[in-house]
Amino acid sequence: MSIQQQRPATSLSTLQKIRDRGEKFACLTAYDACFAGILSQAGVEVLLVGDSLGMVLQGHDSTLPVTMADMVYHTGCVKRGNEGSLLMADLPFMSYASESQTLENAAALMRAGAHIVKLEGGAWIANTTRLLTERGIPVCAHMGLTPQSVNRLGGFYVQGRDTEQAQLIIEEAQMLEQSGANLLLLECVPRSLAKTISELLSIPVIGIGAGPDTTGQIMVLHDVLGISPITPKFVKNFLLESVNGIPGAIEQYVQAVKSQTFPAKQHCFN
Numbered sequence: 001m002s003i004q005q006q007r008p009a010t011s012l013s014t015l016q017k018i019r020d021r022g023e024k025f026a027c028l029t030a031y032d033a034c035f036a037g038i039l040s041q042a043g044v045e046v047l048l049v050g051d052s053l054g055m056v057l058q059g060h061d062s063t064l065p066v067t068m069a070d071m072v073y074h075t076g077c078v079k080r081g082n083e084g085s086l087l088m089a090d091l092p093f094m095s096y097a098s099e100s101q102t103l104e105n106a107a108a109l110m111r112a113g114a115h116i117v118k119l120e121g122g123a124w125i126a127n128t129t130r131l132l133t134e135r136g137i138p139v140c141a142h143m144g145l146t147p148q149s150v151n152r153l154g155g156f157y158v159q160g161r162d163t164e165q166a167q168l169i170i171e172e173a174q175m176l177e178q179s180g181a182n183l184l185l186l187e188c189v190p191r192s193l194a195k196t197i198s199e200l201l202s203i204p205v206i207g208i209g210a211g212p213d214t215t216g217q218i219m220v221l222h223d224v225l226g227i228s229p230i231t232p233k234f235v236k237n238f239l240l241e242s243v244n245g246i247p248g249a250i251e252q253y254v255q256a257v258k259s260q261t262f263p264a265k266q267h268c269f270n
């Protein structure tokens with residue numbers, strides 16, 4: 001067993017301590033056992049079994065077709081390859097529409113190996129967050145660009161650009177923290193908004209397309225390896241500079257997040 005394999009498992013309290021020390025942590029999506037092993041050995045603190053699998057694995061044009069069966073299957077795969085990272089799993093579209101459905105589906109993800117579930121929304125998921133956390137299921141609330149609402153949002157656009165919308169996101173983020181959310185994820189929001197929220201909240205904030213001021217950074221695995229058909233502004237292909245193939249690219253991503261060289265100016269929305 002290598003030294004890296006012996007590092008203590010990452011828990012929510014590990015992430016909280018990283019935040020409180022003013023340091024950074026790295027997260028990536030993972031969908032199978034092989035990559036889960038590579039990512040966790042490279043020091044990625046959080047593996048997300050994201051419903052982005054609907055787009056990068058299944059070839060859909062949104063995350064809406066992803067089912068609970070898909071999520072349970074891939075969570076089980078990642079659990080078997082994971083070597084000590086915190087495993088987060090997405091509750092997919094319409095799987096948390098009622099209380100009983102939420103409890104049943106979140107429990108299924110936890111039984112499959114998740115340590116925390118992620119759900120998308122603002123004020124309307126406050127009760128759901130309380131329902132889950134009071135029953136021992138940690139929650140990451142996903143705000144900003146919430147891909148499950150792509151039809152209401154009108155596309156995959158940056159959120160919180162005007163003052164009124166930014167203020168609403170700030171207030172809803174605070175509400176979700178008060179409702180018991182353990183982590184907050186901000187997707188595609190201006191850097192200044194992510195910075196304000198990260199400073200106001202006491203829980204760790206994870207960003208994607210949200211600038212360098214959040215405690216954690218997350219990316220879709222296929223994006224950091226440069227194999228996604230589309231390259232959004234906030235994406236960097238770490239495989240291009242790697243001297244050790246895929247494991248080297250992942251190690252460079254982790255280093256870049258921790259040393260705060262990623263995301264750089266060109267990856268941010270202002």
Ligand code: KIV
Pocket residue numbers: 029048049050051052053090142185187208218219220
């Ligand atoms: O599903 C996913 O991969 C995500 C990330 C984009 C944060 O939610």
